[in-house]
Amino acid sequence: MAEPTKPLRVLIAGAGIAGLATAVALARISSIANLDVQLYEQAPELLEIGVSIALSPNGMRTLEKLGIDSALSDETGFRGPSGIPQIFRHWKTDQVISVDTHHNVPDPRHHTTRFHRGHVHAALLEHVPRTWIHLGKKLVLAETDADGVSLHFEDGSSAHGDILIGADGLKSKVRQSFIPDYKLRFSGKVFMRSTFDVALVEGRIPGLPADSMHWWGPNDNFFASRLGKNQYTTVGAYSDPRPSEEIEQTIAWDQKGDVSSLRERYQNWNPVVKALTEATPYTNLYPNFAGDALETWVFGSRVTLVGDAAHAHGGAFAAGGSLALDDAFALALACRSPHTDRLLKTVHGQLDASRKVGPAVSPEEEDARLLERMRNRPDTVWLSEHDVEAEFxxxxxxxxxxxxxxxxxxxxxxxxxxxxxxxxxxxx
Ligand SMILES: Cc1cc2nc3c(=O)[nH]c(=O)nc-3n(C[C@H](O)[C@H](O)[C@H](O)COP(=O)(O)OP(=O)(O)OC[C@H]3O[C@@H](n4cnc5c(N)ncnc54)[C@H](O)[C@@H]3O)c2cc1C
Missing domain, CATH: 4.10.910 (30s ribosomal protein s13; domain 2)
Structure with a gap:
């Protein structure tokens, strides 16, 4: 009689979008016999937390390949009526200055889709057995030894397995365990985000666009969009000149902000933006951190990273959710793609450019520069329509x-x- 195969125990740190998608992808796409997946999540409960998140065609296609069908429905996510994924308007005149278009996305379900993050998370959770998920397990240290990997948690307990996937987000403890001197840098921007019932704005604001909309100003932008399940989102931003360490100590991710400061900041923008800030009932703060590309995502031949833990690019190009899904899929196909390095290079190029302070210019010159920047935005089709399966x-x-x-x-x-x-x- 043939020997039964020894189970391969895969530990996944973090049950966010990357961690859950990795669990689904390993179970459905890889051909590992006798797979034993165990997810360790710091949160004590699985709640629908977050605000809006956008998934590009690459992420939407990967969700379909993973079998997460409920996330493709028109109920769960929102795709604008024009079919144009990104529309950019001038902050003052409200004129459309520039748009991004889909190049090769024949299935409308794969068009850029906007969700409440909690709804993407919930759709993934439908496909992960609860017995795989261990809650209240805050990782403090990961290590490898001759026969496997070990995780040590804040509550004093440990877990042992054969392989470790670090899916524990931007401030990954798995990454820190293997690259202790890795540093995240504050981008200088704090986002003010809110999600609320669409009834607060729809039919109440004259000229409210039916599509998702970015308004660009000389220094800050404003984003507004319907989301799935009758939700609506607004996203503003402000610059904070303080160093990374001070921001980290004073503004927690998802901290309650002051909605009157959002309204004040956008009071001189066009009437639609102004009305949107007035209808926004609350705002939470999200300081934007990013880190450099890693030289490797594999440590000690048993550990790898996925999602924000692997490529800490902050909120740039709203790509994090889609990249996390693609990472999960690629990992299950046992392949990694170098294209996230290209994303990080673009992000850091932009950050460096925004840090350069030039001489003061007239308002006309400033506006001319804004229009030029809006028209010459980097083309990101290589990112948003990336085909992870073809790459593999x-x-x-x-x-x-x-x-x-x-x-x-x-x-x-x-x-x-x-x-x-x-x-x-x-x-x-
Ligand atoms: C609560 C939350 C809300 C978010 N809301 C939004 C949003 O509204 N819009 C948006 O665009 N992006 C949001 N993001 C980020 C976005 O989900 C990610 O950029 C993207 O989906 C990539 O996902 P990820 O799984 O790599 O990272 P994350 O989504 O950050 O998931 C990481 C997971 O690991 C867990 N974790 C972290 N540290 C530890 C630890 N030490 N031990 C155990 N578990 C740990 C976290 O609790 C989380 O569940 C949010 C992230 C989180 C954690």
Missing amino acids: AAVLQEAEKQKRSVAWGRVGVANGGPVALQTQASKL
Whole structure:
């Protein structure tokens, strides 16, 4: 009789979007026999927390491939009537200055979709058995040894497994355990975000666009959109010149903000934005932190990272949720894509540019510069329509090609000597 296969115990730190998607992807996409998944989440309860989150076509396609069908419905998420994913208007004149378009997204369910984050989280949770999830387990340290990986939690307990996936977000303890000197940097912006019933704005604000809308001003932007399940969101921002350490100590993620300061900040913007801030019932604060690209996502051959833990790009391009889903899928296909490095390079290029303070200019010159920036926004189709499955197939094909070339080179050594090997190696 054949020996039963020993279970492969995969520990996942964090049950956010990346952690849950990884659990689903490993169970459904990988072919690991006798898989034993255990998720460790610091929160004591699984609540629908957060405000709005956007998923681009890459994230929507991955949700479908993972079988998270409820997230593709028109009830759970919102896709604007125009089919245009991003529309950019001038802060004062309210004129449309620029738009992003979908390039190759034939299925409307894969168009950029906006959700309450809690609803994406809940849709993923429907596919993860509760017995896999351990709540109230705040990780303080992860380590590897000869026979596996260990997690140590704040409550004094530990867990042991064969493989560890760090899906514990921007301030990942898994990442910190293996790269202790990794630092996040405050981008200089604090977002003021709110989600509320659409009835507070729809039919009440003259000229309210039916589509999701970005308004750009000289220094700050404003975003507003309907979400799934009759929710609406507003997102403002302000600059805070204080250093990272001070921000970290004084503004907690999701801390209650002062809605009157949101209203004050946008009081001179066009009437639609002004009315939206007045209808916004509360606001929470989200200081935006980002970190550099990591040299590797694999530690001690048993540990890897997914989601914000792997690429701490902050809220840039609203890409975090979609990247987390793609990471989960790619991991299950045992492939990683270098394209998140390209995202981090773009983000840091923009941060560096925004830190440069130039001489004062006239309001006309400032407006001309704003219009130029809006029209020359970086094209991010490579990011929003990335096909993680096709990328994986291409990597496999390349690896096969290299394997064949090396084998051919060895034959060359046997038959034709070093010259044949050298000729073949130069083609790799
Ligand atoms: C509560 C919350 C609300 C959010 N709301 C929004 C939002 O409204 N809009 C938006 O665009 N993005 C939001 N985000 C971020 C967004 O979800 C992520 O950028 C994106 O989905 C990538 O997901 P992730 O799973 O990699 O990271 P996260 O979504 O950050 O998930 C990480 C998970 O790990 C857990 N965790 C962290 N540290 C530990 C630890 N030491 N031990 C155990 N568990 C730990 C967290 O509680 C969380 O559940 C939110 C994140 C969180 C945690």
